[in-house]
Amino acid sequence: MFNLSRYFSTLSLVMIVLAGGLLGYFYNRLSVAQLVMMAEDRNVAMTNVFRNTLWPRYGEFLRHVDASDAGRLRAAPQIGQLHAEISAQMFGTDVIKAKVYNHAGRTVYSSDPLQIGEDKSGNAGFRAALNGKVASELTHRNDFSAFEGALSDLDVISSYIPIRNFKGEVEGVFELYQNVTAFLTQLRQTLWWIAGGVMSIFSLLYFAQFLVVRHAHRILREQGDELERTNRELDARVKERTSELESANQLLEAEIAERRTAEARLDHLAHHDPLTGLPNRLLFNNQLERSLNRAARNALQMAVLFIDLDHFKDVNDSLGHAIGDQLLKAVAIRLAHDTRAMDTLARLGGDEFICLIEDIHGPNDADTVARKILDQFALPFLIGENEFHLTASIGISLYPSDGGTVDALVRNADTAMYKAKSQGRNSSHFYAAEMTEYAIERLRLEGLLRRSIENRELSLHYQPQVDGLTRRLLGAEALVRWNQPELGAVSPVRFIPIAEETGFILTLGEWVLREACRQVSEWDRQGFYLPRISVNLSVKQIERSNIVELVSTILAGSGLAPERLELEITESVIMAVDDSLAILNKLRQLGIKLSVDDFGTGYSSLSYLKLLPISKLKIDRAFVVGIGENAGDEAIIRTIVALAQSLGLELIAEGVETAVQNEFLSSTGCPSIQGYLHGRPADPDVFRCTWE
Secondary structure (H helix, E strand, O other), rough: OOOOHHHHHHHHHHHHHHHHHHHHHHHHHOOOEEEEHHHHHHHHHHHHHHHHHHHHHHHHHHOOOOOOOOOHHHHHHHHHHHHHHHHHHHHHOOEEEEEEEEEOEEEEOOOHHHHHEEEEEEEHHHHHHHHHEEEEEEEEEEEEEEEOEEEEEEEEEEEEEEEEEOOOEEEEEEEEEOOHHHHHHHHHHHHHHHHHHHHHHHHHHHHHHHHHHHHHHHHHHHHHHHHHHHHHHHHHHHHHHHHHHHHHHHHHHHHHHHHHHHHHHHHHHHEEOOOOOOOHHHHOOOOHHHHHHHHHHHHHHHEEEEEEOOOHHHHHHHHHHHHHHHHHHHHHHHHHOOOOOOEEEEEEEEEEEEEEEEOOOOHHHHHHHHHHHHHHHHEEEEEEEEEEOOOEEEEEEEOOOOOHHHHHHHHHHHHHHHHHHHOOOOOEEOOOHHHHHHHHHHHHHHHHHHOOOOOEEEEEEEEEEEEEEOOOOOEEEEEEEEEEOOOOEEEEEHHHHHHHHOHHHHHHHHHHHHHHHHHHHHHHHHHOOOOOOEEEEOHHHHHHHHHHHHHHHHHHHHHHOOOEEEEEHHHHHHHHHHOHHHHHHHHHHHOOEEEEEOOOOOOHHHHHHHHOOOOEEEEEHHOOOOOOOHHHHHHHHHHHHHHHHHHOOEEEEEEEOOOOHHHHHHOOOEEEOOOOOOOOOOOOOHHHHHHH
């Protein structure tokens, strides 16, 4: 039986103690707050006295004095005079210490000379005062250096107060320390008396109520005993009547339960992804079909978000499918966090997810959900001891503007997702009708590109790299060209991004490197000597290819000396690949040259740059084009030249098209030139005839 007396006594005691504690706590907080407010007002008043009497005489000196030389500042006669006058003003008050800060946060005066020259620019109280606000704090100090000397065991209120001129502008910050030990001691004594009185009253009330409750408990216990006896008799009769029914129904219920469990399991497996537990394609399509019917009846709008993880294949390739599956589970949990109960999130397979957003008011609602999903990928995923930084590309199709059927909405969202990937990934993109034409053309171009090497449609053109003063040939850059029988000459701007996205860049990059080395060796046998050949490396070649062994094999097969091969890498390659430094060191150990292409447009740090085993920087054409027209571009080029000279690196500028650009670069310290001024990219025969 419920023991009313015991629970009442326990609960009442807890409530009394809690009420007393809360009253004491809030009284103490209120009293301390009033004390701080009063002390702050006194500190502000003392600051006004200081501003009106001493600041006009010492303000100019304190604002402009060099506070970084603390020893010299302490010895200044003005400081001694100011200390004497402030001490006189504060005599007989509770103020025990004063400090003055200049606009930069330096302590230009303190009643403790050892603190002169300290930097308090990062102090929150100083920053508040500098913005025109008064900031105060109550602290307890075991030891304190005051006007009267060293004090101990004090309660102090410190206030940072802005010093304003007559225009209201803040010219400095005054900090005062006020001794409130006596006030706090009296406050604590008063608090103990109040607490004692309240607890006495509560105790009397507690005992009076306890007597009443104990009597009531005795009556309830007697009635409870009688009810318990009656219930036992009733239970015995009910058990006799139900035991027969239970024994007969147990077998039937067990069979029904087992069948229902099996059916539910089969239904779940048929409509859900076994890895993540999310709805699968079948369940999603069914839900989308129902939502389309409802939206058509009620004139509602919907959105379909097609979500594809960027570079997820790299995880499976490098760490295995077990880690990849765990990562997909973590992604599913995080995606589900940003979907409403009325929306449907499903996994279509692999690293593809899809989300149905119902009852939206327009594209902005769908864009908001997409941005929330992308924000979820800003935090890393922790799988065991591995930390993964993933991004996603999202395609968005809208009902009814982008389609009225399940297939149309899903297909168009998928097309928009590929558009997001083509624009740099880690973004979302809405579907537009022209995307379908683009997707068809892209698939066609991808298929033709994969057969380009087999059909001998690719070739290399070579652009000369020369000495800008003597026009002496220093080397050449190998540039890939694609002449497709159906399409004609296809620009690298069209096919290189597709090669990067599909992974064909690995095959294409190997072909370019092998063909460039073969051509230089062929020229050697023909008696034409090219000092050096430059070949561009893609980030995927370093990420997913055994590039060191590949380069070594190609050099050995062509017979080209390693020092005559130069590999060009962009700053994005350096920063994107975790072990890029180790890979570049291995390449450099082969004897080849390494250069940073498009230098100045990336985001690599100079501290990292000096660690790289590179031998050359390539100034991007974006800066070269501004020579003679943009002083900022010329200043950047001079800076890059100075940086290269300090690091002992060679320099070459690309995109040089005018004599003015050539003269400026040569005179600035960049003698190596590449651009239309000295030669356009040409096929091997034309290049040899021009420079032989």
